[in-house]
Amino acid sequence: MAVYNEILVGRLNNFLKKYLGMKAQAPAPQLSSEIVAGFNIDAGVELRFLQEWSRFGAAINVAPTVGQTNTLRLVNPALSNIIAVIEKISIGVLLAQVVIIGSSQVANGTILSPYIFDPRGQLGSLVQASFTTDSAGATRILAEISLGATSQQDLIFDTNQEITLLPNSGLIITGGLANSNLIASIWWRQRFLEESERA
Secondary structure (H helix, E strand, O other), X not given: OXXXXXXXXXXXXXXXXXXXXXXXXXXXXXXXXXXXXXXXXXXXXXXXXHHOOEEXXXXXXXXXXXXXXXXXXXXEOOOOOEEEEEEEEEEEEOOOEEEEEEEOOOOOOEEOOOEEOOOOOOOOOOOEEXXXXXXXXXXXXXXXXXXXXXXXXXXXXXXXXXXXXXXXXXXXXXXXXXXXXXXXXXXXXXXXXXXXXXX
């Protein structure tokens, strides 16, 4: 019996082809038993390492520096071949200020040694976490968060708010007030890019 291409929404068939690395024609041309592609594989963070995700976290509590603001960076180097997903950002301050979140491609200052959530996965992070006390600003601003004195704010509440970092990209969290503490933590997961994901 002939198979007809009933599904004319090409992006869905293209998604299946690319996601699964298939080289043939449309992998699900009909709406019968073939279109049962359900990808709810995330059974829990304890199984992420089986999908080759590694999870890390880093935190800073930088004391005031005269005339300077404090900065936390998370940078995915240009040649890493890694995709990173930021799962959690938490920011705290002792003095009221506007904290800026934006992009930065350079990890400089003091390189942090991240916490490894699951040692069964990749042993080290190719994504670099660092902090500086040099009033370094973001190249593009993503958000400005107004925090009151002695306050703390979480910024990611669901998976749609997670932030993807491809190679040669990064995130910067910068305090908006000189001579003040910056308390920040960031969690991320990373894995190698698949062939279909590379631009």
